[in-house]
Amino acid sequence: MSAVRFEILGPLRVTRGREELQLGPAKQQAVLATLLATPNQVVPTARIIAAVWPDEPPVNGTNVVQKYVAGLRRVLEPDRAPRSSGELLVLEAGGYRVAVPAGGSDTDDFEAQVQSARALRQSGQPVEASEQLHQALSLWRGEPFEGLTGPVFDEARRHLTELRAGAIEDRAEIELELGHHEPLTAELSALAQAFPLRERLRGVQMLALHRTGRSDDALAAYRELHDQLVEEYGVEPGPELQQLQARISANDPGLIPAGQRSTTTTQTLLRGGRDWSLGRGWPIGMSDLIPPQRPQVGRILIKAAAVLVTLLTFGLGGVAGMFGLAYLRHSKRLRLAAFGYLAAWSVGLVLLFFSEPTGDNVTYVGFLVIVISTIASAIHLAFTVAPMSVRRIRGLAALDQRVRARQVLDRDPAFARSLGIGLPHLHREYDDGGLIDPNEVPAGVLTRIPGVTAQHAALIVASRDEQGPFSTVDDLVDRGLFPAPLPDAVATFLVILPPAAE
Template sequence: MSEALRFELLGPQRAWYAGRPLDLGPAKQRAVLAVLLLAAGRPVPTGQIVEAVWPDEAPVNGLNVVQKHVAGLRRVLEPDRSPRTPARVLTLTDAGYLLRVPPEAVDAARFERGVRRARAAQAAGRTAEALAEVSAALELWQGEPFTGFGGAYFETARHRLVELRAVALETRTELELADGRHGELVGRLVELVAEFPVRERLRHQLMLALHRSGRQAEALAAYREYAGLLRDEYGIEPGGALQDLHRRILRADPDLLAGARPERAGAGERWAGDPEPIPAAPEAPAQ
C-alpha cells in the first residue's frame, strides 16, 4: 500500500496514490501530514503534533482534534480501505502516530539523500557522479516548502531545507566551474547572488566565473559591491578566501584560469554565510 504513495514537500504540498492526485484536506490536516512526513518511519507523540501544528494556542481538545485529522488522512491515504479494516499506512503506536512510508516516497528525503551522495562523491573525486547526483536532487525543488504553515517547528524545517538547497547550488557550481563551464554560469550566479546576498561562496564563484570569462573588471566590481554591502549592513569585511581571490585577480594570477586546481577555502576554513554541516531533520517539539 505505502509503495503506491508519493509526497512532495519541496514547494506546494502534494500527494499521489497510484498516480492519482490526492485531496489532502484543510490546512491543519495538511500540517499534521507534513509533521508526520518529516518524521516518516518514526512515531510522533500526539502532544508534539499539537505543539507543532498549533504553536500559538493549542485547542482545548487538541488530542481529539489530531485524532480527527488523522482519521481524515487515513481515508485519503488508503482510499481503497474498508472502514472496518485497520489502517496500515498511518497507525497509532505506544510512542505516537507512525506514518509507514519509505523515505523514497518523500521528495524532501530524496533531496537530502541526493545532496549527501553528491558531496561524498565530490570528496572522493568522482566529479561526474557528484554532478549527476546534485543536479538530480535540485530538480526536485519546486519552491519554498511549508508556505502557509507557521510556528517554530515549520520555520526550522523550512530554514534547514533552504540552506541545504543553497549548499547543493554551490556544490553544483563548483563542479561546473571545475569542468570549464564558467561562461554559461555567470548569468545563473548573478541570480543566485541576488537570492542569497550574503553567501560568500557564491560571491567567490561569481568572481571566478567572470575572471575566467575575461571579464576582470566585472569580477573586481562584484567584489567591491559585496564588500560595500558587508560594511554598510554588518560592519565587517569579506572573508580571507574572498580577499585572496580579489588580490589574485588584481595581479592576473595564471593559476586562476580554467583547468587550474579548484578554488576553494583552505582546509578548515568556512565561507561567510555558509551553514553548519548538514544538520539532522528537526525533531517535533518536546511535550
C-alpha cells in the same frame, strides 16, 4: 495498490502512482506536514497542536488532531480495515509518526542523488556528477511547505534550503571546473541574489566572472557581499574569500586554467606564502580595518545642505532625500519614515487647500501639520546623511578592546591567560578585540588575521614546531614569515603570551 509518495519540496503533495491524493481541509494538511517535517519520528500531540494552531489552539486540541489523523488515514490507506492500526500514520505513546519508507519522498530522492553526485565527483566523473545534481535540483517545485507558517515549518524550511544551497554550490563548482564559465555567470548572478550571504557561492561567481574577463564585476560582487556582512552582522567575509579577492585584484595568473592562458606563467611563492615581488605590500591595510572618517567640515556642510533643501521645499526635498537613502542603503526603516512624512505632508496639504471653508481652524491645523512634518523630516535627514561609517565604529571599538587587553596582559600575564586573551579557539567570555597568539592557536585560527591564507598559516605553525615558539612578534619577520616592517594590519592582532606556569 501503488505505494504512496510524499512531496514537500514545494506545496505539500501526496501521490499514489500517477494520482494526486486530495488531502482534505487546510488544517488536516498541516497535521500531515508537521509529521513530515520529521519523518519516521514520533511527534507529540502537543507539538502538532502548537505547529498547526500557533496562535489560538483549540480547547479540545487532542480530539481535533485525532479527527484529522483519522481523515488522513482514510485518504492514505483507503483499504485499511476499520479500527485497525494505521501503517502510514502510526499512533505511538504520546503522539503520532508518519512511516516513510526509503525513497518514499522527494526529500529522500534529493539527498540520495546529491550524495551520488558527490561520489561521482570524487571518483573523477564531473560531467556525470553535474547531471546528477541537475536532476536532484529539478525535484524542487518551490519553497518547502509552501503556504505553511510557524516555527516548526520555518525550521524545516531552513534545513532543506541549506541542503539545496549546498547542492547548488557543488554543481556551480563542477561547471566551473568543466570550463563552462560563460553560461555560468548569468546563472550565478541570479543565485547570488537568491542566496546573498553564501560565501562559497559568491566565490564561484567571482571566479567565473574573472575567467570571462570581467574582473571588475568580480570585485564588485565581493564588495556587495562585504558591505552587506559588515552593515548587517558586523563581520568581514571569511579568509578564503578575502584571499580570492586579493588574488583577483593582483590578476594572479594561477586563477586562470592553463588552457585559457595566452602564455605559460609560473606562480612565484616565497617563504611567507605570498609573492612579495608583486610590489603591492600586504593585501590588507589598517584603512581596510578602520576606514578613514569623512572630514568633519564636509559632514557638517552635507547636513546643513540637507536641512536647507528640506526647509526650502517645505519638506518635499527631505522626503525625496530619505527615499533616495532608503534605496541606496536597502533600509526598510528609512522607507517607512519617508512614507510617514509624505503622508503627514499630504494630510496637511489637504487640510490647507482642499477642505471646506468651515473656519480658520482647519487652515491653521493644515499649516501646522506641514510645518511640523517639514521640521521633523529636516532633523531626521540631518542625523541620517553623512554618518560615521558603521565599519569605522566597529573597527575602532575592536581596536579599543585590543588596547585594553594588552594593558591587562602587561599588568598581570597570568590573569590575562586565564581570561583567554589571544586564545580565540578556547571557550571564553572576555572580548579581546580579536588578539591571536601565534604560539598557541591552531592554523585555522591564524587565518583570521587579515591577509593570512591557509598556506601561510601552515608555514607559521611549521616554523614554531621546527624552530620553537616565537619570543616576540618580530620573530615572525626574522623567520621570513612576514615582510619587514611587520604590516600594521597584522601587528594589531598579534600578541605573545608568556609561557604558562608549570
